[in-house]
Amino acid sequence: MLHIGLTGGIGAGKSTVAAALIECGAHLIDADQISRDVLEPGTAGLAAVIEEFGPGILSADSSLDRPALARTVFGDDEALRRLNAVVHPLVRAETKARLADLPASAVVIHDVPLIVENELAPEYHLVLVVGASAATRTARLQRDRGMSVEQIRARMTAQADDAARARVADVWIDNDGARERAVAEVAALWRERIAPYAGNIAAQRGAERPERPELAAPPDPPRTWAVQAEAVLDRLRRAGGDLVRSADHIGSTAVPGLAAKDVLDLQIGVTDLAAADQLAGAFARAGFPRLDGHWYDSPKDGLAGPGTAWDKRFHANADPGRAVNLHVRVAGGPGWRYALLCRDWLRADDDARSRYQRLKQELAATTASTQEYAAAKEPWFDQTWPQIRAWAERTGWAPPPF
Incomplete structure (x- = not known):
């Protein structure tokens, strides 16, 4: 309904x-x-x-x-x-x-x-x-x-x-x-x-999206990406109740001044993946069906022990007018921490943000699909991980409490 x-x-x-x-x-x-x-x-x-x-x-x-x-x-x-x-x-x-x-x-x-x-x-x-x-x-x-x-x-x-x-x-x-x-x-x-x-x-399916990646200009106030993200997060908090430990706007649209696809990346933190599975029905009724498959993040050294699986659950918006990627991760876990850390580093480091923007613009012009675009960006995150980690240590970065 x-x-x-x-x-x-x-x-x-x-x-x-x-x-x-x-x-x-x-x-x-x-x-x-x-x-x-x-x-x-x-x-x-x-x-x-x-x-x-x-x-x-x-x-x-x-x-x-x-x-x-x-x-x-x-x-x-x-x-x-x-x-x-x-x-x-x-x-x-x-x-x-x-x-x-x-x-x-x-x-x-x-x-x-x-x-x-x-x-x-x-x-x-x-x-x-x-x-x-x-x-x-x-x-x-x-x-x-x-x-x-x-x-x-x-x-x-x-x-x-x-x-x-x-x-x-x-x-x-x-x-x-x-x-x-x-x-x-x-x-x-x-x-x-x-x-x-x-x-x-x-x-219980996600809305269709354009095949080719396309970077969009940030929307004008008052419906900025940040405002839209918070509105969706409010709906997810209401749908998930006490099972939702944290709710955050992540990804490129969460970094002011960064070119981005018009897709909101959102992160819900849960106690464990059993809780993530419990949320699947509530999120589907709220308009965010879970996508089938084994979803996981690319591990980074130092955030978890060697061989630790960075598993997550992944949902997409059913609304054809507002694309959303919803990542459900264990709150405090390595994938959860990395998503917040990378966002905050890009917000704080003008040079890193400019370099990432140039890469995004180049890949958007040369890749044939959003899947190819996402895969082509992944090596950049591996290469910059030592810089991100050093920034976190230098600034005393810590994720928000949950």
């Missing part, structure tokens, strides 16, 4: 995008609607809210007076916390019940206005943000809801701004213009990314 979080500021037009996704075949879970449903007359939820805030939040017909409740909690963090403590568990339980009725292959759209504000992005395979200018949103809210400028400004101020939304957006859907343009953008997204992603998760 593919879970997509859909969010956007008030008046941005999430309903337009949600309707377009449903037309493509998605199933909608509307958090606002569920929060209304669990507070209907006669429900345990409404009884709990009355007990918390008193009968003044009821209308004459004994239903919830939502404007009155909004006035009670607006601007009062403690009151809002109390309300959320009642409503959020009920919404989660109802959401879980509705998901249980859907097919395992479903694409589920979670319409959640406060994904950014409540830091919910790690719960979804993708986060779609619907955006529009403040002027467009204001005009829509005045026209469609009869809201005053003051009311609109207060609601916008209470929500995350576009910079915060852009930071978590796997996809930004521009809904500033004609509805037809946004609908066409959604259709293309479904065809090119969402449907293949769902198919890959169902089949």
Whole structure:
């Protein structure tokens, strides 16, 4: 099952995008609607809210007076916390019940206005943000809801701004213009990314990647490689729970200023490889199926005893729009240490970084496949290992605690 979080500021037009996704075949879970449903007359939820805030939040017909409740909690963090403590568990339980009725292959759209504000992005395979200018949103809210400028400004101020939304957006859907343009953008997204992603998760396979190596320019802020990596690591931490001892961004995209393929290399540290095997199912459901085969790292002198196997587990992202290599290694083990040490050395040594970049550019231009490209780089790491080791000894380098 593919879970997509859909969010956007008030008046941005999430309903337009949600309707377009449903037309493509998605199933909608509307958090606002569920929060209304669990507070209907006669429900345990409404009884709990009355007990918390008193009968003044009821209308004459004994239903919830939502404007009155909004006035009670607006601007009062403690009151809002109390309300959320009642409503959020009920919404989660109802959401879980509705998901249980859907097919395992479903694409589920979670319409959640406060994904950014409540830091919910790690719960979804993708986060779609619907955006529009403040002027467009204001005009829509005045026209469609009869809201005053003051009311609109207060609601916008209470929500995350576009910079915060852009930071978590796997996809930004521009809904500033004609509805037809946004609908066409959604259709293309479904065809090119969402449907293949769902198919890959169902089949437990990684997404297809270009055969030839190609170095990419680092993405502009706010969705830098570092930001994207941390977002994926947050999802992996959530999926793996206590079995995840450490989670780090490694490889070329973790070194600012270094040319790189647009592939995030990530490292999960575990207690042992039995724990890595336990994580396989959880990571597959999170969108990172394990690849078959015997995966291991090239040993380096001094990091482990002679003949020590540097075995690991290897996963790839099922998302065709975001390539990820996921290395699951024993935390504190030699392969785990080397990945962090090499990254930190390249970050610190300008000359080494320049030499490595020249090599990468040369090999990207002369090798025919990513596999050939990776194999051609390996001797460079063996040659530079004495320099890396000397740097670590000179600086007192140590890996982060786990």
